[in-house]
Amino acid sequence: MSTVGKRGASTPWELTRSGDRISFIYLERCILHREDNAITAEDADGTIHIPSATIGTLLLGPGTRVTHQAMSVLGDSGAGVVWVGEQGVRFYSGGRSLTRSSALVEAQATKWANRRTRLEVARAMYRMRFPDEDPSALTRQELLGREGRRVKDCYKREAARVGLPWHGRRYVPGEFDSGDPANQAITAATQCMYGIAQTTVAALGCASGLGFVHSGHELSFVLDIADLYKAEIAIPVAMETAAESAEDVGSRTRRAIRDRVNETGLLNRCVSDIKNLLLDEPDDDPTGDPTDRVTLQSDHGIEIESGYNLAEEPW
Missing domain, CATH: 3.100.10.20 (CRISPR-associated endonuclease Cas1, N-terminal domain)
Structure with a gap:
């Protein structure tokens, strides 16, 4: 045998x-x-x-x-x-990514390398987060300002919904216990969303450092993706958990986020959202091709087949 x-x-x-x-x-x-x-x-x-x-x-x-x-x-x-x-x-x-194709990371790099398309993706991310507003004419500075106000409003709104006192977002890196229960819960929820986003980005073979909103960090794109679900999932779950009890709020928030992620099918949604952001035609997904296709880059954006000697070809 x-x-x-x-x-x-x-x-x-x-x-x-x-x-x-x-x-x-x-x-x-x-x-x-x-x-x-x-x-x-x-x-x-x-x-x-x-x-x-x-x-x-x-x-x-x-x-x-x-x-x-x-x-x-x-x-x-x-x-x-x-x-x-x-x-x-x-x-x-x-380990390795889900796909053998480099199409998704190439699409990401192409859109990231051009300032115009990089801003277009940032606007698309804003539209995903706040679908009631059209950001098509907003500058980067305007996007950042409006996003900040929308998130602050979300903190206040969700705290009021669950009857929790809210005195603003306070987070000191490395000092989890320094915040009140609401801030501790938000920190725990945010960390969970980072982990989920990083899992998906790695599985799809994307470049975690090429962000469209965040920049300068090896996880910039991960932070971009995690923020897509902050106002919808992370903040509401955190406030609900903190309102229930101040005891062991960190681990309870992580379990609550875990359950909400499973209930909403967030992993699959994450995959779909990334493809919609990076691919011009998401329905024609090149990462679904299971074959090993290796080409060589030639002049004028032309790709040619690899696997044979090109010394005699008349270029």
């Missing part, structure tokens, strides 16, 4: 299309191994088999142990692997 190590790697044409895969699978407190071309997840309740080629990105939560052979078949199948906190709340480390 052939051993696992002697089996040949699957060709891209044999793999399941990314669009036909399960976008994300989350596992925790189990041991992951390989049986034939399936991933096995074993815990006290038994063992389940997951065909590796059906996985888009595997999220490994707390208490998971994974074998070398399991990682081998995941890599062979083109699946991404990301180590996260409980229920995918925090991002710790990532």
